[in-house]
Amino acid sequence: MELSQDMMIPAAIAFVIGAALVWVVSAIINKSKGTAAADKAASILKEAEAKGELAKQEKMMQAKEKFMQLKNEHEQMIRKKDQQITTNLNKVKQKENNIAQKLQQVQRKTTETEAIQENLNQQLQIVKKRKEELDKSHQLHVAQLEKISNLSADEAKSELMKALKEEAKTDAMQTIKEIVDEAKMTANQEAKKVVIQTIQRVGTEQAIENSVTVFNIESDEVKGRIIGREGRNIRALESATGVEIIVDDTPEAIILSCFDPVRREIARLSLHTLVTDGRIHPARIEEVVGKVRKRLEEEIVETGKRTTIDLGIHGLAPELVRMVGRMKYRSSYGQNLLQHSREVAKLCAIMAGEMGINTKLAKRAGLLHDIGKVPDDNPELPHAILGMQLAEKAKENKEVCNAIGAHHDEIEMTSLISPIVQVCDAISGARPGARREIVDQYLKRLKDLESLALGYPGVQKSYAIQAGRELRVIVESEKVTDKDADVMSFDIANKIQTEMTYPGQVKVTVIRETRAVNYAK
Numbered sequence: 346m347e348l349s350q351d352m353m354i355p356a357a358i359a360f361v362i363g364a365a366l367v368w369v370v371s372a373i374i375n376k377s378k379g380t381a382a383a384d385k386a387a388s389i390l391k392e393a394e395a396k397g398e399l400a401k402q403e404k405m406m407q408a409k410e411k412f413m414q415l416k417n418e419h420e421q422m423i424r425k426k427d428q429q430i431t432t433n434l435n436k437v438k439q440k441e442n443n444i445a446q447k448l449q450q451v452q453r454k455t456t457e458t459e460a461i462q463e464n465l466n467q468q469l470q471i472v473k474k475r476k477e478e479l480d481k482s483h484q485l486h487v488a489q490l491e492k493i494s495n496l497s498a499d500e501a502k503s504e505l506m507k508a509l510k511e512e513a514k515t516d517a518m519q520t521i522k523e524i525v526d527e528a529k530m531t532a533n534q535e536a537k538k539v540v541i542q543t544i545q546r547v548g549t550e551q552a553i554e555n556s557v558t559v560f561n562i563e564s565d566e567v568k569g570r571i572i573g574r575e576g577r578n579i580r581a582l583e584s585a586t587g588v589e590i591i592v593d594d595t596p597e598a599i600i601l602s603c604f605d606p607v608r609r610e611i612a613r614l615s616l617h618t619l620v621t622d623g624r625i626h627p628a629r630i631e632e633v634v635g636k637v638r639k640r641l642e643e644e645i646v647e648t649g650k651r652t653t654i655d656l657g658i659h660g661l662a663p664e665l666v667r668m669v670g671r672m673k674y675r676s677s678y679g680q681n682l683l684q685h686s687r688e689v690a691k692l693c694a695i696m697a698g699e700m701g702i703n704t705k706l707a708k709r710a711g712l713l714h715d716i717g718k719v720p721d722d723n724p725e726l727p728h729a730i731l732g733m734q735l736a737e738k739a740k741e742n743k744e745v746c747n748a749i750g751a752h753h754d755e756i757e758m759t760s761l762i763s764p765i766v767q768v769c770d771a772i773s774g775a776r777p778g779a780r781r782e783i784v785d786q787y788l789k790r791l792k793d794l795e796s797l798a799l800g801y802p803g804v805q806k807s808y809a810i811q812a813g814r815e816l817r818v819i820v821e822s823e824k825v826t827d828k829d830a831d832v833m834s835f836d837i838a839n840k841i842q843t844e845m846t847y848p849g850q851v852k853v854t855v856i857r858e859t860r861a862v863n864y865a866k
Contacts (some may be wrong), residue, residue: 560598562597564597568592585630588612606676657708672715672716693710693711710744714732714749716732733746733747743760803825803833815853816853819858820857830855
């Protein structure tokens with residue numbers, strides 16, 4: 346913009362001069378106006394020319410200053426660009442030097458590698474030559490050996506392998522036999538040791554459960570109050586509890602008869618409350634029985650909790666805890682189910698500890714192995730399978746569930762805890778005094794055992810001894826060989842296992858005896 350203004354200066358001057366000339370011309374034309382006007386026009390023209398020249402010089406000076414300023418800025422910019430170019434050139438030179446150094450290093454390494462490769466090639470050639478010499482020597486020796494032994498190399502190799510194979514097979518069979526014999530001897534010794542130590546370390550109790558409960562009273566006068574007018578009190582009590590109440594001539598005692606221990610306990614506690622309170626009538630009986638039933642349910646849960654705390658078992662589902670408490674009021678062959686389960690849990694923990702297995706899981710499985718005997722309903726399932734299903738529903742450990750379901754061999758065992766629970770269950774149930782059977786059932790079982798053995802050909806006599814834990818079978822030596830005796834013992838044991846129900850185990854012993862008798866006269 347400054348340059349364009351400078352260019353307009355001459356035009357302004359020309360305009361002023363033109364205006365002056367016009368004025369002069371007009372003055373000349375108007376000569377009538379006189380010479381004074383001419384003089385004035387001349388002075389104005391000079392003044393205008395002076396002002397124009399002065400303005401021109403000022404604009405020229407401003408244009409020169411502006412040009413100098415732009416020139417300086419342009420020179421500074423050029424100098425900065427030069428400096429940047431110089432710096433970049435230095436960097437490029439430095440990179441070129443680095444690249445050159447790296448190229449020298451690569452060339453030096455390449456030279457070294459080529460030297461090493463050449464050396465290796467020379468060594469490889471030497472090795473190839475030596476290998477060829479060894480092959481020739483080997484072929485020569487093989488040819489000499491074939492000539493001496495009259496056998497080819499393949500035939501000799503086959504003979505050698507056959508001999509080595511036979512020798513290895515013989516040694517292997519001998520080693521296997523020794524290992525098996527040693528394992529059997531050691532296993533029997535260790536098993537006996539573990540079982541004996543386990544049994545010795547557990548305190549046991551005698552079976553005392555039965556199907557009746559004796560309720561003691563202070564005097565026989567209470568009997569009449571319990572019976573009530575026309576027997577309405579005793580009928581109401583029997584109807585509310587499901588227990589048969591026997592009031593006879595037994596002094597100061599009333600007998601409560603029922604196969605269900607829970608119902609007997611409800612009846613006993615209800616009678617105790619009614620006799621203590623003194624108010625005995627049907628409405629009061631129903632009220633008391635309802636309260637006692639509710640209190641007994643709470644006591645069952647508390648019993649389950651105490652049992653798990655005593656055994657150090659934690660994290661059981663509430664439903665399983667309640668079933669553990671219900672075991673207190675169940676019995677099996679006269680053996681209290683809760684005491685039996687506690688005993689099995691302790692045995693399992695001890696035996697698992699002896700064998701280096703998880704004692705907590707073993708104890709847990711031992712306590713829960715019979716929960717299938719105390720369900721709220723009565724499904725048509727074996728108690729082991731039912732107990733396993735209840736444990737699975739409560740999200741118990743898989744090994745514990747398998748031990749519960751397999752302790753009577755009704756499913757396949759998948760963990761080491763399962764056989765431990767099975768063995769400890771048998772130990773707890775088979776010990777002397779653990780269980781009690783009705784005499785008629787006991788005698789019938791012994792007779793069935795003897796009759797089962799007498800049904801085999803060649804059996805002369807059979808005796809059930811050791812309280813039915815052992816069956817001794819005496820056979821005729823003329824009709825039964827030693828091999829037949831072994832087979833007979835196995836068959837009788839299998840038949841007892843599949844056809845009869847018994848606690849623990851039954852040992853079958855077949856005796857074959859040859860006697861030669863002569864008389865000296």
